[in-house]
Amino acid sequence: MADQYTMQDPTTQYPGPDESFEQQQEGPGLQQEMAPKPDSGESSYRGSGRLEGRKAVVTGADSGIGRATAIAYAREGADVVLSYLPAEEEADAREVVELVEQAGRRAVAVPGDVTDKAYCEQLIATAVAELGGIDILANIAGKQQHCPDILQLSDEQFDETYKTNVYAMFWLCKAAVPHLPPGSAIINTSSIQGYQPAPILLDYASTKYAINGFSKSLAAQLAPKGIRVNVVAPGPVWTPLQVVGGQPPEKLPEFGASEAPMGRPGQPAEMAPAYVFLASQESSYVSGETLAATGGMPTP
Ligand code: NAD
Ligand code: MG
Secondary structure, three states: OOOOOOOOOOOOOOOOOOHHHOOOOOOOOOHHHOOOOOOOOOOOOOOOOOOOOOEEEEEOOOOHHHHHHHHHHHHOOOEEEEEOOOOOOHHHHHHHHHHHHHOOOOEEEOOOOOOOHHHHHHHHHHHHHHHOOOOEEEEOOOOOOOOOOHHHOOHHHHHHHHHHHHHHHHHHHHHHHHHOOOOOEEEEEOOHHHOOOOOOOHHHHHHHHHHHHHHHHHHHHHHHHOOEEEEEEEOOEOOHHHHHHHOOHHHHHHOOOOOOOOOOOEOHHHOHHHHHHHHOHHHOOOOOOEEEEOOOOOOO
């Protein structure tokens, strides 16, 4: 049983990809319909009071990396506001609400579309009203659709990718900052694609470069207020994002195998500890930093 506490060889901690990874769903996809199912730490993540009494907003909290982060935050003692797409993702989100409540914390589900500025503002306002404030903002929602040729990349997709990955982060940070007390943390989500852009991910990869720059600038701007801004840059991670058009389906049986020196894809449960560290007071002197969890793929 893979967990984050038993010392073991990380190359074999989780299985490598095989033919069973080849699958497709309509976007945004459901984690509960994936097989093999990603590990978001549901039965492994153990809290140790690192975020006691904290108030967190997590976007993309229904599945994948956001789900793992929401579970970890709750088990570390935080109340969590969960953002995800209504209707399509409700089934995954229900499970996360239950897991947060089982951890003895408050879960407030606020589904909506982060490409809508009014929703982003309402999400923060609801968090402040329901939790009595906010001191962690984890921007994890993201859109990735592969496209091999700039001539086939539609304005609509380019716009949606930027709205989801970049504009939503801007709107959410802007809405949150007036409410964030000193000691608060913003954590944005980049990618190995923000350092090594794949030719088939022109729009997506370039949003991740934007996220890197935005986060370093905002970190410098907010440091005097005692608000830290950091980034997690995942490598290839087994999540719904990849089976709804993030990768060409025929590439999935090798997902993470050749590009990551670890020889396998990462699991969401292996990302959550980075989001916990950057949210907690343990990282009090860390801001404008990127924590890469890439299975050994080098970043600058
Ligand atoms: P995921 O599909 O589980 O999570 C993405 C989430 O984004 C969805 O669950 C959905 O709730 C949310 N989302 C997308 N569009 C939205 C919209 N318009 N409104 C509201 N919510 C919306 O996949 P994941 O891999 O866990 O992705 C989480 C983050 O990790 C993304 O930012 C992604 O770019 C990043 N990332 C993933 C990988 C990987 O290999 N899986 C690698 C690097 C970075
Ligand atoms: Mg989802």
